[in-house]
Amino acid sequence: MARAWLAPTLLFGPALVWSLAAGLGLAWTASDEPAWADLERHGDPVAGSSSCRGCHPAQWRSWHDSWHRTMTQQPARGHLAAAERALIGPGGATGQAGVLAPFAGEQLDYGGFRATMDRGDDGAPRVLVQRLDDAGESVVGPPVLDVAVTLTVGSHRYQQYVAELGRGDPAGLGTQPVGATPELWRLPVAWHRAEQRWIHMNGAFVEPEGEPGSLPDYERHLSRWNDNCIFCHNTEPVPGRGADTPGFRTRVGELGIACEACHGPATAHLERHLGNPLRRLLASATPGTDGSIANPSTLGPARESEICGRCHGQRIARDIAKVMRDGDGFVAGDQLADISRPIFADSTIEGAEGLDHGRPFAARFWPDGTPRLSAYEYQGLLLSPCWDPVGDDGLGCGHCHDMHGATPDGQPRAGRTGEGACVGCHSPDTLGGAARAGGHGGHAALRDHERSVDCVDCHMPRVTYGLLEGMVSHRITSPDPAALLGRADQPDACTQCHVDRSRAWAAASMPALGLRGSPVDPSAARPEEALASRVVLDLLGGDPIQRNLAAHALARPDATGSIEARMAWIAEGLEDEYPSVRWFAWRGLRSLVEQLDPETGSDTTWLPSVNQSGKASASGREALARAENSWLPSVDQSTNASASGREALLEALAQFDYLGPIDARVEVITRVRALVGPAPLAEHPDLHDRLTSDRWGLAIWIGE
Amino acid sequence: MSADRHLRASIALVALFLATGLWLEAMYGLRAEGWIDDPLRREFLRLGHAHGGLLEIVNIALAWALERLNTPAGWARKIRGAALLGAALVGLGFMLGGLLHGPTDPGPPVLAVPAGAMLLLSSLVATALVKPED
Structure with a gap:
């Protein structure tokens, strides 16, 4: 009898014992409350990114390749x-x-x-x-x-x-x-x-x-x-x-922005999962229910965006003394508003009521409240119509950004750049003007060499300054140049690309493209817009951020207007009293010169007889522009192109140091000006001088 | 389990696990979502394909060895059953664990792999040790 049981016991016994133990272990783990309950992690120590690597190698690698690290x-x-x-x-x-x-x-x-x-x-x-x-x-x-x-x-x-x-x-x-x-x-x-x-x-x-x-x-x-x-x-x-x-x-906890900045302290998570491997195996049955760590991708848009907003949205702590003593205590998944409030244009802080008319942060925003500096992206999102202030059905940072994607710069989510960011909710076929040539907005590419203007170009224009760059606004808006007609204190989306156009032209173009906007009152247009484009006027007479962004816009590869004309305009920025404006102007001018044909030293891509945006109905607006902007032809013919001129310009620019002594800069600027042609408004020196002198009253000091 | 049935079943399972290789290759060629973008799943499906195929070949060798060594019929019948089940559990445990995996680890079916490995190991040890007179 004993021998009859020997073979099955030896052959099947170990496997049977293992199976029973594993089954009992799974059942115990599945019913064990502490293995699944939400854990209090406030005050927990940081475990460090190296402890995440073993279980999450792909996520660790994408983080390691990021600028956050x-x-x-x-x-x-x-x-x-x-x-x-x-x-x-x-x-x-x-x-x-x-x-x-x-x-x-x-x-x-x-x-x-x-x-x-x-x-x-x-x-x-x-x-x-x-x-x-x-x-x-x-x-x-x-x-x-x-x-x-x-x-x-x-x-x-x-x-x-x-x-x-x-x-x-x-x-x-x-x-x-x-x-x-x-x-x-x-x-x-x-x-x-x-x-x-x-x-x-x-x-x-x-x-x-x-x-x-x-x-x-x-x-x-x-x-x-x-x-x-x-x-x-x-x-x-x-x-x-x-x-x-x-x-x-x-x-x-760890130098740099590491795993636990977005997921919260992981010590409890490690204890839970390293102590019981069966808990890890059962994770597949209940994704997103692990109460020992925060997973931003399973949070709603509001909670998830607050994790980003903690840094990408300048804020004021509710208890500054506590934050200075113990840190803000925020753990991913918390409500950010419990510990701080985001800074907006009309935000105030105690003790600063008398500063800047009681609005100490107003200079960081455009007059309509749109942030104009980087690190206010969260505020831009909160001000966007895509944000849901009541429920949790709106847009969140994670819709367009992926912290574990393949692209470190901007960390875009795959397929969510350009049009891809919007078409999931806004079908291109149902938007206004979809049936016309060029589609909604009329800016689809109609010629082979053209780049199609996408949603982000118009609805998230580059009207944000930060880190020596012009950046997209994170306040999603619809272009409405007519609403800004007669004002010179804020850029509009249209003239940031149509740098050779006036705001009046942009406003008049909106109905022609079948787009909604404020009613156009031509009489409201500023008189100087008949003499120079909106962006050029900003470069001359805007405040420093406007001037930074104007110089940035003039050098954009997809900006309209001939390269020669833009070179003559942007060179004005080399003379600016703000180093950052000089940097944008210098880099932009160098970029424009490099785009000139090395053989002829001229712009071979610009077609002056056709609107640069290449729209089917361009002729009408072109005529309008020429009627309104008599300065257009004269500027376009202002330069005398040659290959040697291109080389001389590059040589001169190589010697320009935007942080260098003023005498050296003046010497280079004189050479550059001789090569690129007269400055904007050269035929209207009084207006030029008025704009450049008035901007002293627009000086701003934004350090941190 | 009879010797013939063991041999036929082993060969059939070799064919089955080799066929999964075609499936995996097709998913690679077609850049199938959930395969290309899921390293954990890829790794465990590959493990299942490779282990399943190789261990069924071990079963074929085992079938030959049991005949060659004149293993007593009572032992041989149970060894064949354990070895065949063990190889199948290892292959299927890897594959199902990969298909149903969580964020960092394979799914619970992977627990069948150690059970399968023990069955196969016991079978091999028994084949080596049991003599005709036992």
Whole structure:
């Protein structure tokens, strides 16, 4: 009898025991309340992105490739031998993880000071700032800054550097308060990735030049990392500034924007899933119900967008003292409004009632409330008609953006760029004017070489400035130039592409395209629009952000108007008193010159007899434009194209430094102007002077 | 299970798991959603295809070995059943685990894989150890 059971027991027994154990384990796990319940995670420590990699390798990889990861980095440690340092040329890469700039002895003279970026004996990146003599040639006196870089901030557009300056040590004892962490400060120079050069931070922010030789002006953008930069550039930041203890007790969960910035602390999640593998196997049966972690993709649009809005929407904490002491305590999935309110144009803060007519943030928004600076994307979404303020059926960030997609720049969701962003809800066949040539809006490509204008071009125009770029507005709107007719304080979507047109022309074109808009009152048009395009008028007489965006618009590849005409116009920006405007004008002019045919030095793509937008009904509007804008033909014929002229322009522009001394800039501008033709409104000097002098009253100071 | 039935079933299952290879290849060629964009599913379907096919070939070898070693009929019948079931569970456990997977791990059917592996391992050990006189 015993032998009869031997074979089946030995053969089938182990498998049977395993199957019973696995079945019982599954049943126990499925019915175990703690394995499924929502867990309280506020105050939980951060586990770190490396702990996510084992189970989520694809998501970890896409995050690792993102700009979020490199938002704050610690320069890799390691001694660079003198021989290695000698090999690093001015444009060479150091190979030092986390550091984009060479730090090989580069120098940047600006505002009466010379910054030298090199390395200390231990190979650590170092920034040395010294005062220049009156001639601007030699350094004088002791260094005003001589610091080793502790952290780097950013890496996509430009990289900023953070160092310990000893400024948390007012007594000058060389020590911090007991138990305190050092105060770290953002340095006044940054590495501009696109141009592979050093810039002073004044070149990136919308502020006028400082007084040459003024140290306060030079250090205007020194910013304490512990209670400023830390917030949106790190995971679970805690400034650690308490009212009852001196100094900072600063800490972050992880440098940079890592997994737990969007998913919340993962320690409880790890305990739950590493402790019981059967819980992981059962996850397929109940997707999205794991209460130990937040998954933004399973949250509604409001909660999901608030995770992004925590940083991509400047806000005011409800309890600033608490945030400065303990951090904001936000965990993904929380209601953001519980801890902060987003800044809008009419937002106020206690103690600032008397500033800027009680609207201290108004300069960051266009007059209609649309944000005009980056890092206000969340506010743009909240102001959009696609947002659902009551229910949770509206648009969320995740509709167009995918944090784990394949494209780090802008992180678009696959298939959701251009028209793809909108057609899921707005069928192109049912939109106004869909049946006409060119479809809704009349801007579909009608010729082979043309790019079809898509939804984003018109409904999310590039009227946002940030990080030395013109960016799309995240307030989704319908173009309505007629509503802005007679005003010069806000750009409209149409003339940001039709840079050679007036706003009156744009307003008159709307009914012709079968598009809705405000009633057109031709008498409301500003008289100067008969003499120059809207964008050119903005470049001359707008406020600094308008001028930045005007220069950016004039250089866009799909802007209308001949390249030669745009070159003559945009060169005006080289003379601007704001470095950021000069940067846009210089980069834009260089881009336009490079687009000229190298053989003839002329624009071979522009067809002056046909509206650049190539619409079937262009002739009527063209006639209207020519009737209204008598300046159009004369500007188009203003340049005398030649291949040598193209080369001379490129050579001159190579010598232009938008942060350089004014004498050198004037010399280059004189050469450029001689090559590109007369400045806009050259035949109307009084108007030109009035516009450029009036803009002094529009000066704005937007640092952080 | 008779020797003939074991051999025929093993060959049939080899054919079945080889056929899944055609299916996987077709999904790759057609860039099928849920295959191309799902590495976890891809990995486990491949594991199922490969293990299922190879372990059924092991069953064919086992069928030959049981005849060659004159394993007693009582043992041989049970060894054949366990080996055939084990190979099928390993292949199907991988494939179903991949088809029904969660965010980070395969689905519960993957628990059949260890059971199948134990069955097959026991069968091989028994084939090696059991003598004609046992």
